[in-house]
Amino acid sequence: MNEMLYGLKGTILYSGGKDEIRVAEHGTVVCENGISRGIFPQLPDCYRDIPVYDYTDRLIIPGLTDLHVHAPQYSFRALDMDLELIEWLNTHTFPEEARYVEKEYAERAYEKFVKDLRKGATVNAAVFATLHADAAKILMEFLEEAKIRSLVGKVNMDRNSPDDLCENTGKALADTKRWICETREKYDYVSPILTPRFIPTCSDELLRGLGELQRKYHLPVQSHLSENRKEIAWVQELCPETSCYGEAYDRFGLFGGECPTIMAHCVHCTEEEIALLGKRRVTVAHCPQSNMNLASGMAPVRRYVEEGILVGLGSDVAGGTSLSIFRAMAEAVQVSKMRYACMDDRLKPLSVEEVFYMGTKGGGAFFGNVGSLEEGYRFDAVVLDDWNLRSVRRLTPKERLERIIYLGDDRNVLSKFVEGERLF
Amino acid sequence: MNEMLYGLKGTILYSGGKDEIRVAEHGTVVCENGISRGIFPQLPDCYRDIPVYDYTDRLIIPGLTDLHVHAPQYSFRALDMDLELIEWLNTHTFPEEARYVEKEYAERAYEKFVKDLRKGATVNAAVFATLHADAAKILMEFLEEAKIRSLVGKVNMDRNSPDDLCENTGKALADTKRWICETREKYDYVSPILTPRFIPTCSDELLRGLGELQRKYHLPVQSHLSENRKEIAWVQELCPETSCYGEAYDRFGLFGGECPTIMAHCVHCTEEEIALLGKRRVTVAHCPQSNMNLASGMAPVRRYVEEGILVGLGSDVAGGTSLSIFRAMAEAVQVSKMRYACMDDRLKPLSVEEVFYMGTKGGGAFFGNVGSLEEGYRFDAVVLDDWNLRSVRRLTPKERLERIIYLGDDRNVLSKFVEGERLF
Numbered sequence: 001m002n003e004m005l006y007g008l009k010g011t012i013l014y015s016g017g018k019d020e021i022r023v024a025e026h027g028t029v030v031c032e033n034g035i036s037r038g039i040f041p042q043l044p045d046c047y048r049d050i051p052v053y054d055y056t057d058r059l060i061i062p063g064l065t066d067l068h069v070h071a072p073q074y075s076f077r078a079l080d081m082d083l084e085l086i087e088w089l090n091t092h093t094f095p096e097e098a099r100y101v102e103k104e105y106a107e108r109a110y111e112k113f114v115k116d117l118r119k120g121a122t123v124n125a126a127v128f129a130t131l132h133a134d135a136a137k138i139l140m141e142f143l144e145e146a147k148i149r150s151l152v153g154k155v156n157m158d159r160n161s162p163d164d165l166c167e168n169t170g171k172a173l174a175d176t177k178r179w180i181c182e183t184r185e186k187y188d189y190v191s192p193i194l195t196p197r198f199i200p201t202c203s204d205e206l207l208r209g210l211g212e213l214q215r216k217y218h219l220p221v222q223s224h225l226s227e228n229r230k231e232i233a234w235v236q237e238l239c240p241e242t243s244c245y246g247e248a249y250d251r252f253g254l255f256g257g258e259c260p261t262i263m264a265h266c267v268h269c270t271e272e273e274i275a276l277l278g279k280r281r282v283t284v285a286h287c288p289q290s291n292m293n294l295a296s297g298m299a300p301v302r303r304y305v306e307e308g309i310l311v312g313l314g315s316d317v318a319g320g321t322s323l324s325i326f327r328a329m330a331e332a333v334q335v336s337k338m339r340y341a342c343m344d345d346r347l348k349p350l351s352v353e354e355v356f357y358m359g360t361k362g363g364g365a366f367f368g369n370v371g372s373l374e375e376g377y378r379f380d381a382v383v384l385d386d387w388n389l390r391s392v393r394r395l396t397p398k399e400r401l402e403r404i405i406y407l408g409d410d411r412n413v414l415s416k417f418v419e420g421e422r423l424f
Numbered sequence: 425m426n427e428m429l430y431g432l433k434g435t436i437l438y439s440g441g442k443d444e445i446r447v448a449e450h451g452t453v454v455c456e457n458g459i460s461r462g463i464f465p466q467l468p469d470c471y472r473d474i475p476v477y478d479y480t481d482r483l484i485i486p487g488l489t490d491l492h493v494h495a496p497q498y499s500f501r502a503l504d505m506d507l508e509l510i511e512w513l514n515t516h517t518f519p520e521e522a523r524y525v526e527k528e529y530a531e532r533a534y535e536k537f538v539k540d541l542r543k544g545a546t547v548n549a550a551v552f553a554t555l556h557a558d559a560a561k562i563l564m565e566f567l568e569e570a571k572i573r574s575l576v577g578k579v580n581m582d583r584n585s586p587d588d589l590c591e592n593t594g595k596a597l598a599d600t601k602r603w604i605c606e607t608r609e610k611y612d613y614v615s616p617i618l619t620p621r622f623i624p625t626c627s628d629e630l631l632r633g634l635g636e637l638q639r640k641y642h643l644p645v646q647s648h649l650s651e652n653r654k655e656i657a658w659v660q661e662l663c664p665e666t667s668c669y670g671e672a673y674d675r676f677g678l679f680g681g682e683c684p685t686i687m688a689h690c691v692h693c694t695e696e697e698i699a700l701l702g703k704r705r706v707t708v709a710h711c712p713q714s715n716m717n718l719a720s721g722m723a724p725v726r727r728y729v730e731e732g733i734l735v736g737l738g739s740d741v742a743g744g745t746s747l748s749i750f751r752a753m754a755e756a757v758q759v760s761k762m763r764y765a766c767m768d769d770r771l772k773p774l775s776v777e778e779v780f781y782m783g784t785k786g787g788g789a790f791f792g793n794v795g796s797l798e799e800g801y802r803f804d805a806v807v808l809d810d811w812n813l814r815s816v817r818r819l820t821p822k823e824r825l826e827r828i829i830y831l832g833d834d835r836n837v838l839s840k841f842v843e844g845e846r847l848f
Contacts, residue, residue, distance in 0.1 A: 077830075292759075292762055295764055341721045342721055392529070406745040407502050
């Protein structure tokens with residue numbers, strides 16, 4: 001499918017780094033075999049005869065990355081958002097996730113999730129499924145078919161969970177191993193990621209086993225970290241020998257270093273934990289809307305940026321209600337401003353440039369050379385039509401992008417390319 | 425236009441009070457001459473023969489109220505949101521507002537604003553124009569034509585403003601008086617509201633004159649209060665004899681009591697100011713998104729609710745980016761949770777019931793008997809189609825409404841009725 005050479009012409013925007021959005025007005029980005037050959041104001045001679053699809057003055061940006069999303073929770077997004085994390089898990093999340101033991105239910109629900117995810121600007125996603133390996137495989141099939149580059153996790157949980165969501169440790173590890181072997185080389189776009197739910201639901205034995213699987217199969221890991229104060233206190237109770245929540249993963253080799261790791265939330269990390277995040281090159285999935293909805297708090301993202309910690313954005317559906325990473329960008333700015341205004345004015349608010357970086361290159365880095373349209377990156381492009389967001393006043397390309405970040409939705413996603421292939 | 429009698433059938437939701445959303449599934453609300461005659465599970469005999477428009481399982485709710493929106497700022501919504509209030513006013517707001525001296529520009533810009541406002545679920549709006557009386561009249565014409573029940577303010581400002589937006593005090597009062605006389609009995613849906621911009625831009629003489637106009641014509645007043653800490657310090661400097669910002673209006677009879685008053689923001693009110701808000705029955709326009717975008721802070725809305733202070737919601741475009749009052753409801757909940765989690769856990773978060781009340785009955789009360797579909801209210805109804813928000817799981821009517829609050833947009837507004845007349 002990748003033997004192709006063509007250009008897309010339009011107003012191209014991409015992150016030039018944390019503090020810069022670069023613009024190529026009436027530029028052309030060249031795709032060869034699924035890889036960008038660069039962005040050109042005028043096509044050089046060697047590309048003179050290639051087909052160019054001209055999107056005129058529409059915006060072309062790299063595909064976005066959702067670093068943290070729970071597929072089975074999509075069915076109850078935006079409902080009963082009046083609870084905090086632990087209560088919400090028990091009242092809504094666990095009963096819903098238990099239903100994914102039925103393959104027929106999983107098929108209906110995951111089909112809907114993937115269909116809606118595909119419509120938006122997200123090209124890469126790190127996805128939690130449930131503990132049901134069969135349902136996780138169904139989800140992987142749908143994502144593969146939709147050409148959404150994804151890391152999908154069969155969830156592991158063997159304690160402090162309702163009976164119908166509590167795995168036997170040995171069986172959990174055996175199921176996980178089988179699922180890894182069945183899926184790790186099966187797909188073009190989808191691969192497995194180890195997914196201990198979070199420390200409160202994972203015994204040491206389970207984590208030890210997952211650590212062994214990690215080293216055997218060189219898989220990445222995703223989990224939750226320091227989201228909610230009550231949760232953190234609970235972890236401290238469960239793991240009195242660790243000095244921070246992160247160490248509870250780190251003991252078993254599940255916290256960065258040789259093990260590529262996404263930790264969602266990181267709202268209340270201690271100094272020691274922040275140092276460990278940096279040292280182990282863990283990627284933080286910042287989920288501002290979820291942190292608001294579940295009254296978790298406001299993550300010190302400016303601090304992470306200053307410390308050089310890797311940060312991307314997550315929708316965290318259904319702690320977050322919306323699959324849109326544009327909305328996550330806007331909310332990351334907004335939450336950083338609330339934090340600045342009300343908690344700590346030493347950490348200045350995030351800029352649009354910074355959150356655009358996080359939603360493209362920042363999160364994309366976890367998936368390889370993705371998240372930009374610059375030469376050498378995977379050719380994942382989203383064409384945006386902002387016809388419904390026009391002003392009486394003429395906007396610059398960067399202003400148009402900013403308006404889409406604050407106000408856009410899937411109506412604005414006109415076309416989407418993954419590794420050079422046009423999805424719609 | 426109001427000699428009519430008919431029913432709308434569907435799943436009817438309305439606020440039964442601050443803590444309750446009432447549901448009439450497959451109910452019919454009867455409209456007679458623009459007024460609701462009540463909601464009926466089965467139509468009584470006296471209405472047996474009236475025409476009933478059956479929206480089947482779609483949701484029917486009262487029209488929403490936007491208590492604070494700046495029409496001329498719509499053209500630069502969602503742009504350069506990296507500044508705080510005073511800087512943002514000087515960099516973006518004032519230069520744009522100065523353009524409304526040109527009637528042709530005002531026509532183009534206000535037409536777009538009203539067109540977009542009409543598409544959404546908002547039926548009532550308290551609107552700031554600019555200081556230009558002619559442009560304010562253009563805005564009023566568009567709103568009248570669109571049948572949006574509105575209070576429109578020609579803005580007054582005679583100090584601390586750029587040259588092209590600084591009125592001569594005498595001329596300001598004369599212009600305002602003429603504009604009031606020309607518009608106060610002209611329209612069915614639109615009427616004037618006195619609009620001193622805020623204390624820093626209004627001299628005592630101007631405020632005194634506006635107070636006199638208020639008493640002469642019995643007009644309501646709208647302005648800004650205690651939005652931003654720097655602004656409050658500035659007011660303190662300008663009015664050293666007042667003990668709080670609110671008193672700076674109150675000195676001239678422009679702060680509730682006999683003068684129906686909307687004060688936008690109220691983020692940092694002192695104890696004394698909160699007491700005055702209650703005593704004078706001032707309506708607070710809570711604008712959560714604007715307060716985030718301009719890093720103003722998080723208003724203690726729970727406190728206002730507890731004190732029995734009147735509270736409605738405002739989009740505050742362009743401090744807020746979106747005209748949607750659904751979004752303002754969701755953000756009011758979210759900001760209250762952040763406040764609870766990070767500032768003061770004595771003030772518990774707002775509930776969906778409470779914000780739905782604020783966006784319907786709460787804000788509506790400023791416009792008369794509006795904001796409900798119960799008997800005796802103006803018949804302002806919005807029909808919502810949530811086809812794109814459906815779940816694999818069956819939702820209750822209240823859950824469907826909650827999802828629209830978090831995720832809906834103008835695509836979900838299928839039909840809109842104002843005083844019984846169908847707009848679309």
